[in-house]
Each structure stands twice: as C-alpha cells, then as structure tokens.
Amino acid sequence: MYxxxxxxxxxxxxxxxxGQPQVTETLKNELRSGRIAHAYLFTGSRGxxxxxxxxxxxxxxxxxxxxxxxxxxxxxxxxxIDNGSIMDVVEIDAASNNGVDDIRALRDETVFAPADVKYRVYIIDEVHMLSIGAFNALLKTLEEPPPHVIFILATTELxxxxxxxxxxxxxxxxxxxxxxxxxxxxxxxxxxxNVHIDENASLLLAGIADGAMRDALSLLDQCMGRSDNITEELVRRTAGLADKSHLISMTDAFIEKDAAAAVSLIGELYSQSKDMARLCDELVSHYRSMMLIKTMKKPRDILVMSDDDFRKTEEQAAKLPLSEIIDGIEALQGAYEKMQRGANRRVEMEMTAVRLCSENSGSRTESDPSLIKRIEALESAIKQGTKPASPVLRQQTATPLPAPVQMKKPSADTMEKLRKNAVPMTQWPEVIEEIRKSSKTIAAGFEGSTAYISGKYVLVDSPNDICFDLLKVSSQRESMRLAIRQVTGQEYKLGRYSYPDEAKEDDALSELVKDLNSAGIPVDKQNNNN
Ligand SMILES: Nc1ncnc2c1ncn2[C@@H]1O[C@H](COP(=O)(O)OP(=O)(O)OP(=O)(O)O)[C@@H](O)[C@H]1O
Ligand SMILES: [Mg+2]
Ligand SMILES: [Zn+2]
Known part of the structure; x- marks a missing residue:
C-alpha cells in the first residue's frame, strides 16, 4: 500500500x-517541568x-x-493514541463540525474523566471555521476547563x-x-x-514550497512518481514551471518599451491556456529577483533559480533602473489583486503590459520623488564607479518636495521619548504574515525586521533598508497600516526605531556603494560578473 x-x-x-524551535523547545521545557496549560493555540502558515x-x-x-x-x-x-484504540484523544475538524451543537456535544462530554489516560485532549483543527455560536459555546468550556481536559486549537487564520x-x-x-x-x-x-536527488533540485523544490514542508513533500512525491533520479530539470517540469523564457521575453519587451511585442506574447500564452493571474504572479517574482539583484550584496545566495536563469535575470536587472522595477512590482501586484477580485484577466494583463511599456514607466510611483531621484543618482554613480558624493545627493534632494515625506526623522527628543516607552511588538510576525497574503514581495522586504510599540507608534527596526524604502511608498505604507489594524484592531502611526546617523545617507544603496568601493570592486557589478 502506498x-x-x-x-x-x-x-x-x-x-x-x-524549523520551529520557538514551539518545540518551549513545549518540551514545559512538559519536562510538568507545567501543562489547558488550552493551546497553534497558529501560523500552512504546512x-x-x-x-x-x-x-x-x-x-x-x-x-x-x-x-x-x-x-x-x-x-x-x-x-497512535493506533486509535484510545478514544480520549479526539480530533475535530472544525471545517465540517462547526455548529453550536457540535461544540455543545463536546462540552457535555468533557465532564467525564478520560477512560484510559490522564488527559482527554480535544484537537480542534481549522478552528477559525467555527460559527459564532460555536465559539461562544467553546468559550464557556475554556473559561472553566475541567482539570482533566486539554484543548489544542490550530488555525492558519488567527x-x-x-x-x-x-x-x-x-x-x-x-x-x-x-x-x-x-x-x-x-x-x-x-x-x-532510496532515491537520488541533486542538491540543486532539493533547493529548487524548497524554494517552490515557500516555507511549507507539506508542499515540498507533495511535490517530491510527484517527482518520484516520474523518476528515482531527481534533477532540477525534473522538478521544474513536474512543478509545471515551464522554463522562465516567457518571463524573460516579456521583460525584454518591457525593457524595449515594445508594447506590440508584449501584447502579442500575452496573446500567445493565453491561447496556450496560460492562466493570466499565474503569469502576473510569476512576473512579480521575476521583478522581485531583479530588485534583489540590484540591492543585495549576495543575491545569488537567496534566489532559487538555475545559474542560467540567474545570469539572464541579472542581465535584465542591469538594463532597468530600480525605480522602474519597483514601479513594475506595484503595477503587476495591483493587476494581480484586481484579477483576484474578478477583473477580466487578459485585459488586466494587457493593460499592465502596455503601462510598463509606456515612456514614463518608472516615474509613476506615488512614492517620494526625491527618493527615486536619489536612487537614480546613486545608480549612475555605481555605474560610473564613482563614490556618490553627498553634495550630489544634497543637490538632488534640495528640490522642493511635492509630496509630504512620511517616516521623516523626528527630532532627537521625540525619538528618545518614543524609544524610552517602546515595548517589543509580539504580534509583528503576524503583521508580516498578513502583509504576505497580499504581497510576498513586500513581506520579503521585511524579513529579519522587528517592531516596537510606543504610544501611537509602531517603530520598525531592520538590519536592511529595503523595508524602509518600501514604507516610503504611500500605498505600501497604507497596506502596512491596514495589516497592523487587522492584527491589533488599532490604528498606529509608523516610524523607525532607529535612524542611521547623520553622516550616512539613509539609503540602502549608499551602503552598498561604500562597501563595493572599499572592497575595490569595480562598481558596475552587473556587467562584470558574467
Ligand atoms: N516542521 C515540520 N517538520 C517536519 N515535517 C513537517 C513540518 N511541518 C510539516 N511537515 C510535514 O508536512 C505534513 C503536514 O504538516 P501539518 O499537517 O502538521 O501542517 P499544518 O501546519 O497543520 O498545515 P495546515 O495549516 O495546512 O493544516 C506533515 O505530515 C509532515 O510530513
Ligand atoms: Mg493542519
Ligand atoms: Zn509514551
């Protein structure tokens, strides 16, 4: 039997x-010392x-x-418990038993002591599916749990x-x-x-699984159904990831500003029954890769793709200014969301393609225009191998700003007060998860970040500056506020926990340029690497 x-x-x-030491180590400690709670809640992403x-x-x-x-x-x-002969461990799938009556029945049962073991354990999986009435019934039991009963609730949707x-x-x-x-x-x-797997194949599989072990194992299962020698190529074919060539050609059309080519390519893919939302999502990932290539020191380490794809992506990234890439991500993500809400997928895809081919693509961002200018100044400095002298930047930023710049550095006094009252925000990972639902890209920008709550502020702290750049874009700041409200039920203003000191420009690229220069590396990285 398979x-x-x-x-x-x-x-x-x-x-x-x-990968879950924050759960397993804590639980083991509690079990060792006999500290057992009556209700546990397991939450977090799927698989x-x-x-x-x-x-x-x-x-x-x-x-x-x-x-x-x-x-x-x-x-x-x-x-x-393993073979199911002990009936005191009860697994309930709340997706199919979600009514008041189901929970009342369970509640009536809890008064009886377990028959064979110390604790009767109720595992309520997908607990978010319970009806309001059922939640209320459950609450009554949780308020006064009988000593021999333990509840374990599990959900992805906290x-x-x-x-x-x-x-x-x-x-x-x-x-x-x-x-x-x-x-x-x-x-x-x-x-x-007893199956052979190439190292690259395992990494590609892991990348596709996007953090979910179950997805990784399911895909491995499908690969094993095809061969017992698992190569990168096999994974790619099995995952239905056609090679990236359509993404590369599409992006080429965007780079060349060739709207006709882009639209006819969409037509071709459409007639091959390519799902337009999927295409849009793939393009978002492709653009994200280009963004990371442009802003990170060692993008190769974190981008899961073949060497060949990496080289091509790197070439394309070199041809697009960062502002255009960020714009592209915004436009594609907007289109993806509209597709999810029922817009005509093909039309939405075509419109976005035409937009990305328009002459002023890249200047569309509602983001702080001075930021874009500075990014571009830095980029051209990188290209010329010169250090981006601060005066150049000052000049650029000296132009009056049409839009108010949020996340502006508050006075030192205010900062000190805010920091003094700050407490770590334990719900921050949840906020990031919330963001991830609408945009993996933005969520990725916040990887490794932490946050503090101080009065009306959420203060973000992060080892890399991509997240602060993202927060300078008003629509993204808005989605962050929304996510925070979703999770905490409260409105907060956003700020940084700490600001880079005055001497440094508060910009990820200036850091990068400095590092590259001091290492004596020719600064036009993209073209020298191939
Ligand atoms: N942390 C892990 N370590 C090892 N294997 C794991 C881990 N998480 C998931 N798996 C594998 O994935 C399978 C599914 O995991 P599980 O059912 O516990 O996920 P889940 O978090 O409950 O997912 P869902 O939210 O979809 O219900 C497991 O049977 C196991 O093979
Ligand atoms: Mg589960
Ligand atoms: Zn045992």
Missing part, C-alpha cells in the same frame, strides 16, 4: 519537527507543523515515560478568532520553514526512500 510521503514522514516527536505538533502534544501529556519532553512512542498510552478565545490560550506561532531546512529534510527523505 502512503503519500507527507503522511509517511509526519514527525512523531518534537525532536523530529524541523508548517501545526497539526503534527497537536498530535505530538496530545501524546506527550499522556505519555507514561516522557523522554526529555518528548513522547516515548512505546508506552501503552503512546501506542494506543485574525478570525474572537479575542476572548485568544486570551484564554497559550499561543504558539509556527513560522515558514527556511529553504535550507526544507532542502535538508527532503534529502533525508530521499535517502530513506
């Missing part, structure tokens, strides 16, 4: 769960281990010989849970799993399955 990989390789103990950890926790609280906080897997309780439920649970956030961790796990699975 069992799909992601079931077969579902971790059976916390030690086997990858990252929420259901898996619920099952492990249900065993751990009942295991008769806990091993370093992990269930032993061998005692009566562990085996009984914002759909009433605050009254949230406040009664111990909450654990599951993160997207890093491509390296996923790739390593894939190699391990392949080893056990």
């Amino acid at each position: 069992r799909v990989l992601y079931r077969k390789y579902r971790p059976r103990c916390f030690a086997d769960v990858i 990252t281990g929420k259901t898996t950890c619920s099952k492990i926790l249900a065993k751990a609280v009942n295991c008769l010989s806990l091993k370093d906080g992990d269930p032993c897997g061998e005692c009566e309780a562990c085996r009984g 914002h759909k849970l009433p605050a009254t439920i949230l406040s009664r649970c111990q909450r654990f956030d599951f993160h997207r799993i890093s491509p390296d961790d996923i790739a390593e796990r894939l190699r391990l699975v392949c080893e056990k399955e």
Whole structure:
C-alpha cells in the first residue's frame, strides 16, 4: 500500500519537527517541568507543523515515560493514541463540525474523566471555521476547563478568532520553514526512500514550497512518481514551471518599451491556456529577483533559480533602473489583486503590459520623488564607479518636495521619548504574515525586521533598508497600516526605531556603494560578473 510521503514522514516527536524551535523547545521545557496549560493555540502558515505538533502534544501529556519532553512512542498510552484504540484523544475538524451543537456535544462530554489516560485532549483543527455560536459555546468550556481536559486549537487564520478565545490560550506561532531546512529534510527523505536527488533540485523544490514542508513533500512525491533520479530539470517540469523564457521575453519587451511585442506574447500564452493571474504572479517574482539583484550584496545566495536563469535575470536587472522595477512590482501586484477580485484577466494583463511599456514607466510611483531621484543618482554613480558624493545627493534632494515625506526623522527628543516607552511588538510576525497574503514581495522586504510599540507608534527596526524604502511608498505604507489594524484592531502611526546617523545617507544603496568601493570592486557589478 502506498502512503503519500507527507503522511509517511509526519514527525512523531518534537525532536523530529524541523524549523520551529520557538514551539518545540518551549513545549518540551514545559512538559519536562510538568507545567501543562489547558488550552493551546497553534497558529501560523500552512504546512508548517501545526497539526503534527497537536498530535505530538496530545501524546506527550499522556505519555507514561516522557523522554526529555518528548513522547516515548512505546508506552501503552503512546501506542494506543497512535493506533486509535484510545478514544480520549479526539480530533475535530472544525471545517465540517462547526455548529453550536457540535461544540455543545463536546462540552457535555468533557465532564467525564478520560477512560484510559490522564488527559482527554480535544484537537480542534481549522478552528477559525467555527460559527459564532460555536465559539461562544467553546468559550464557556475554556473559561472553566475541567482539570482533566486539554484543548489544542490550530488555525492558519488567527485574525478570525474572537479575542476572548485568544486570551484564554497559550499561543504558539509556527513560522515558514527556511529553504535550507526544507532542502535538508527532503534529502533525508530521499535517502530513506532510496532515491537520488541533486542538491540543486532539493533547493529548487524548497524554494517552490515557500516555507511549507507539506508542499515540498507533495511535490517530491510527484517527482518520484516520474523518476528515482531527481534533477532540477525534473522538478521544474513536474512543478509545471515551464522554463522562465516567457518571463524573460516579456521583460525584454518591457525593457524595449515594445508594447506590440508584449501584447502579442500575452496573446500567445493565453491561447496556450496560460492562466493570466499565474503569469502576473510569476512576473512579480521575476521583478522581485531583479530588485534583489540590484540591492543585495549576495543575491545569488537567496534566489532559487538555475545559474542560467540567474545570469539572464541579472542581465535584465542591469538594463532597468530600480525605480522602474519597483514601479513594475506595484503595477503587476495591483493587476494581480484586481484579477483576484474578478477583473477580466487578459485585459488586466494587457493593460499592465502596455503601462510598463509606456515612456514614463518608472516615474509613476506615488512614492517620494526625491527618493527615486536619489536612487537614480546613486545608480549612475555605481555605474560610473564613482563614490556618490553627498553634495550630489544634497543637490538632488534640495528640490522642493511635492509630496509630504512620511517616516521623516523626528527630532532627537521625540525619538528618545518614543524609544524610552517602546515595548517589543509580539504580534509583528503576524503583521508580516498578513502583509504576505497580499504581497510576498513586500513581506520579503521585511524579513529579519522587528517592531516596537510606543504610544501611537509602531517603530520598525531592520538590519536592511529595503523595508524602509518600501514604507516610503504611500500605498505600501497604507497596506502596512491596514495589516497592523487587522492584527491589533488599532490604528498606529509608523516610524523607525532607529535612524542611521547623520553622516550616512539613509539609503540602502549608499551602503552598498561604500562597501563595493572599499572592497575595490569595480562598481558596475552587473556587467562584470558574467
Ligand atoms: N516542521 C515540520 N517538520 C517536519 N515535517 C513537517 C513540518 N511541518 C510539516 N511537515 C510535514 O508536512 C505534513 C503536514 O504538516 P501539518 O499537517 O502538521 O501542517 P499544518 O501546519 O497543520 O498545515 P495546515 O495549516 O495546512 O493544516 C506533515 O505530515 C509532515 O510530513
Ligand atoms: Mg493542519
Ligand atoms: Zn509514551
């Protein structure tokens, strides 16, 4: 009998769960010291281990010989729960049992002590699907849980849970799993399955899975259905990722400002039944890659693509000014959203293509025009291999600004006051997840960032400046405010936690130029690398 990989390789103990130490280590510690809560909430993105950890926790609280906080897997309780003979661990799929009656029935049951083990555990998966009435019924039980009952709630959609439920649970956030961790796990699975996988293939698979281990294993499963020698090429074919050539040609048309070519290419893809929203999304990723190539020191390390695709993308990035790339991302993302809301996909795609081919593409951004000018000044400085002398920048910024610049540096006094009252914002990862729903690109810009709450402000801190550049674009600042409101239910102003000191220009590129110059590297990176 064939069992799909992601079931077969579902971790059976916390030690086997990858990429979630903030969950597994904390739970193991609590279990070791016997501190057991009555309600747990597992939240975070899909396919990252929420259901898996619920099952492990249900065993751990009942295991008769806990091993370093992990269930032993061998005692009566562990085996009984695993093979389903012990009925005290109940898994409820809230997607199909979401009514008041379902939860009331459960509530009536909780008064009875468990039959075979210490705790009766209710795992309510996809808990956000419960009706309002059901939530209220659940709340009553959570308010006074019988001592022998434990609830484990799991959901991807935290914002759909009433605050009254949230406040009664111990909450654990599951993160997207890093491509390296996923790739390593894939190699391990392949080893056990006696299948060969190229290192590049595992990395590509991990990249496509976008943080979800289940997606990675499902795709691996499909690849294994085709061959037991898994190469990058096979992954690409299986994932239905036609090679990137259509993205490259499309972008070429945008670079050449050849609207006719772009529109006829769209027609061709359309007649091959290419989904226009998918195309739009792929173009967004392609543009994001170009943005990262232009702003990061070692883009090769984080972009999952073949060497050949990387070289082509790099060539195209060299031909487009950063302002045009950022504009492109905005336009494509706007189109994608409209397509999701029911706009005619083909027309939307064509309009966006024509827009990207128009002469003033790149000057459309509502963003701070002085920023764009500075980016361009820096870029041409990079190209000429000169240090972007500050006076050039001053001159550029000296022109009066038509639009108010937000995120402007407040006075030193204000900053100090804000910082003094700042407390870490624990919901920040959730805000980023919220942003990711509408834009992976923007979310990526915030990777590694943290935030603080101080009075009416959310103060963002980040090791890289891309996120601050993004926040200078008014539409993106707006989506950030919206996401914060979604998650916290409150309005906040946005600010930076710290500002680069005066001597430095507050711009990612100036840093880059400095580094390149001091390393004696010819500054026109794109053209010298090939
Ligand atoms: N952190 C992880 N470590 C190892 N394997 C994992 C991890 N997360 C997920 N998996 C694999 O993916 C499969 C699905 O994971 P699981 O059902 O726990 O995800 P989930 O977070 O509940 O997803 P969803 O939100 O879609 O319900 C598991 O059976 C396992 O094979
Ligand atoms: Mg699940
Ligand atoms: Zn056990």
